[in-house]
Amino acid sequence: MDSDAMRVDGNAMAGVLGEVFVQEMTAAQIACEGCGKVEPVGAEHAYVQAPGIVMRCCHCDSALLVVVQTGETYRFGLGRAKWLEFAERA
Ligand SMILES: [Zn+2]
DSSP: OOHHHHEEEGGGGHHHHHHHHOSOOTTOEEEETTTOOEEEGGGSEEEOSSSSEEEEOTTTOOEEEEEEEETTEEEEEOTTEEEEEOOOOO
16 A cells, blocks of 8 residues: 555544644644644644554644553654644534
């Protein structure tokens, strides 16, 4: 299976990010350190068949975020995400 067939959009990460950050994450903005572009989380590429979930930049393919869940613990790696911005839940 090639990488395009394994990729879904970043909305696939919304559930796990919402559990970690307790905010609505699909509209959160994320900045790529690789190319400098800023996109909503939902627009990035997510690979969910890895041992964790990997979000890659939809422009330059840099690994932005990695989330691994083991039991009730989450390990969250920032990768090449420069920043993540989201609004407080109303
Ligand atoms: Zn990029």
